[in-house]
Amino acid sequence: MSTPELSYGADERPAVADAGLLEGGIRSAGLKVTAPRLAVLRALAERSHATADALFGAVREELPGTSLQAVYGVLASFTTAGIVRKIEPAGSPALFERRVGDNHHHIVCTRCGVVHDVDCAVGHSPCLTPADALGFDVRAAEVIYWGLCAQCQFETALP
Amino acid sequence: MSTPELSYGADERPAVADAGLLEGGIRSAGLKVTAPRLAVLRALAERSHATADALFGAVREELPGTSLQAVYGVLASFTTAGIVRKIEPAGSPALFERRVGDNHHHIVCTRCGVVHDVDCAVGHSPCLTPADALGFDVRAAEVIYWGLCAQCQFETALP
DNA sequence: CATTTTGTTTTGAGTAATTCAAAACAATTG
DNA sequence: CAATTGTTTTGAATTACTCAAAACAAAATG
Numbered sequence: 179m180s181t182p183e184l185s186y187g188a189d190e191r192p193a194v195a196d197a198g199l200l201e202g203g204i205r206s207a208g209l210k211v212t213a214p215r216l217a218v219l220r221a222l223a224e225r226s227h228a229t230a231d232a233l234f235g236a237v238r239e240e241l242p243g244t245s246l247q248a249v250y251g252v253l254a255s256f257t258t259a260g261i262v263r264k265i266e267p268a269g270s271p272a273l274f275e276r277r278v279g280d281n282h283h284h285i286v287c288t289r290c291g292v293v294h295d296v297d298c299a300v301g302h303s304p305c306l307t308p309a310d311a312l313g314f315d316v317r318a319a320e321v322i323y324w325g326l327c328a329q330c331q332f333e334t335a336l337p
Numbered sequence: 338m339s340t341p342e343l344s345y346g347a348d349e350r351p352a353v354a355d356a357g358l359l360e361g362g363i364r365s366a367g368l369k370v371t372a373p374r375l376a377v378l379r380a381l382a383e384r385s386h387a388t389a390d391a392l393f394g395a396v397r398e399e400l401p402g403t404s405l406q407a408v409y410g411v412l413a414s415f416t417t418a419g420i421v422r423k424i425e426p427a428g429s430p431a432l433f434e435r436r437v438g439d440n441h442h443h444i445v446c447t448r449c450g451v452v453h454d455v456d457c458a459v460g461h462s463p464c465l466t467p468a469d470a471l472g473f474d475v476r477a478a479e480v481i482y483w484g485l486c487a488q489c490q491f492e493t494a495l496p
Numbered sequence: 497c498a499t500t501t502t503g504t505t506t507t508g509a510g511t512a513a514t515t516c517a518a519a520a521c522a523a524t525t526g
Numbered sequence: 527c528a529a530t531t532g533t534t535t536t537g538a539a540t541t542a543c544t545c546a547a548a549a550c551a552a553a554a555t556g
Contacts, residue, residue: 268425308455313487328472
């Protein structure tokens with residue numbers, strides 16, 4: 179294995195997400211730019227909410243030698259660095275998303291598990307201040323709406 | 338309440354939570370009254386938020402033969418029957434609580450993990466309607482506040 | 497009160513998602 | 527380009543939980 183350039187190769191730059199942008203994002207988060215990191219970020223660019231396992235599946239198509247643990251490691255570093263957000267809805271493996279820094283929430287279908295982003299309800303910071311914070315220094319409020327997506331409403335209404 | 342005694346024995350009635358009340362709660366949920374169920378409910382009466390494992394620890398002091406799987410089974414039946422609520426904060430095993438039916442929320446310390454109940458902000462049903470439900474039939478909204486509890490604020494402020 | 501039915505618990509095994517640790521390796525720094 | 531620092535691979539372990547069959551107990555029934 180003698181690849182002088184970054185192992186993804188300068189000439190196999192993806193059409194989808196620009197390598198330079200991805201690279202810049204990683205670098206400016208203070209992280210080293212590596213092939214697995216680029217591959218994970220690229221896979222994440224194509225999915226709004228993905229599990230580590232789904233990303234692993236996508237990544238190994240592009241970079242076959244990548245291990246699942248590497249994907250976990252990449253996601254942990256991205257999450258810590260703040261360029262990826264991790265959500266953990268009850269009953270689901272963790273999901274990762276690129277949309278960060280805007281305090282948005284999620285709506286999850288209890289039947290099929292599909293997840294969508296929802297903006298903060300009622301104008302500004304709804305529920306962001308609990309009735310009584312009990313002395314806590316509150317840093318974040320996480321809201322998950324649970325319900326049936328349109329498709330599942332339709333399917334469960336069938337004879 | 339002169340209950341005919343059950344397998345736990347009339348003379349080992351707990352001082353803490355009245356056996357008759359616990360029994361009535363289980364029975365009126367449409368479930369059979371068994372010693373493991375009483376023990377779990379009693380353990381839960383003494384803890385506002387407990388993991389299955391913590392309950393198992395408490396239960397086996399009172400009823401040593403009880404298996405962990407039984408505790409999971411009991412909790413699943415209670416949760417389904419609606420007499421216990423299950424919450425699953427990110428990074429923690431599931432927690433169970435007796436307070437049900439009032440749509441309250443939780444505040445969790447990111448440092449020590451302590452959990453407290455918080456009432457619904459802004460009157461009733463706050464945040465229960467997302468900005469855009471995206472066609473979902475929303476059934477529940479779950480809010481978790483994350484922050485540092487008073488004790489952890491104090492401890493992290495030390496030299 | 498004995499019996500049957502139904503539901504629960506035990507026992508034992510299995511799984512999914514994630515984490516840990518050491519060695520090999522690759523990206524950036526000097 | 528060598529040194530340093532950080533990342534990934536490899537392999538194993540762990541946590542929290544679920545599944546299934548057999549044994550058992552509570553409630554319903556005669």
